[in-house]
Amino acid sequence: MTQRVISGTSTPEDVGLDSSLRPKHLTDFVGQDLAKENLSIAMQAASMRGEPLDHVIIYGPPGLGKTTLALIIAQEMNVEIKVTSGPAIERPGDMAAILTRLNRGDVLFIDEVHRLSRVVEEILYSAMEDFFLSWMMGKGLGASNVNLRINPFTLIGATTRFSMVSAPLRDRFGSIYHLDYYEPEDMSLIVERSSRILQVDIEESAIQQIALRSRGTPRVANRLIKRCRDYALVVGDGIISGDMAREALEKLEVDALGLDRTDHRLLGSIIDKFTGGPVGLDTLAASIGEEADTIMDVYEPYLLKLGFLDRTPRGRVATPMAYTHLDRTPQTKAPSPQGRLI
Ligand SMILES: Nc1ncnc2c1ncn2[C@@H]1O[C@H](COP(=O)(O)OP(=O)(O)O)[C@@H](O)[C@H]1O
Ligand SMILES: [Mg+2]
Secondary structure, eight states, X not given: OOOOTTXXXXXXXXXXXXXXXXXXXXXXXXXOHHHHHHHHHHHHHHHHHTOOOOOEEEEOSTTSSHHHHHHHHHHHHTOOEEEEEGGGOOSHHHHHHHHHTOOTTOEEEEETGGGOOHHHHXXXXXXXXXXXXXXXXXXXXXXXEEEEEOOOOEEEEEESOGGGSOHHHHTTOSEEEEOOOOOHHHHHHHHHHXXXXXXXXXXXXXXXXXXXXXXXXXXXXXXXXXXXXXXXHHHSSSOBOHHHHHHHHHHTTOOTTSOOHHHHHHHHHHHHHSTTOOBOHHHHHHHHTOOHHHIIIIIHHHXXXXXXXXXXXXXXXXXXXXXXXXXXXXXXXXXXXXXXXX
């Protein structure tokens, strides 16, 4: 997959940026009011009872703040956080080692929790439920059963694919938080906040430009601010004006709604090659030379959110809004002969 400037997925370029711009407290976390409110109550109740917070699963597209929220929870609960990810834990013994090292109340954050292997996941079931570990060490005659009590802890799982989290694991989380793409007003607040922290000179109209072109995704907004800052520094006087932002983003081929060349290729293909659809995911993937999974995880969610794409049982369909945005005239299907049912 080519590197897209509007991709929500973290790139090496984002690592430093992510940590310097991450809100540290729940009150600095912009938007997602319902999730914030419920989380705040759950945390206060747990503190009042003197117990660890119930296990939490956070899901939503990349770049919306899942890792940030996990770090905030640990910070607000005043506990340590151990960060790992599903694919990083290879054997049950590795999982057990992590769990036995947790102190009372600590947070274990597992990113991409849907990618835990089955055997590793099974260790978690009793750990989450009863803070108890039970697993077979070794194989064959030398195998022995190990049982261990561990400290009560909070598991925070993050995933972009909620439906791929197994049912037994899903059932063991006490609460589920869904992060959705941010509304333009929240995006403006995020752009303003990040610009302030990065100490960039930015005009109000540029804030709006970037907010609208960031696909409702804070990580994308942060990246675009940086690109605009570089552009303004080299081409202008260092101040990001509205025109400067528009020019910089046009050069990056990010359009007024945050769509890039790949989005245009995908929608254009449905419209031009498949008369607007429906077209099956695999056929579409082959026609633009992308993986079906990549289309589903990376490209489609935002197009669905914009209402440019529909998923129907017979395949993907481009909506009239997509035609308008791409400047295409909908082809009228040949009229059926009058009076005949077809
Ligand atoms: N609600 C928010 N308010 C302000 N900035 C945010 C918010 N959510 C995310 N960010 C910014 O976006 C970046 C990416 O967020 P992150 O938590 O890493 O996303 P995810 O884990 O969902 O991929 C963070 O470093 C932070 O700067
Ligand atoms: Mg993350």
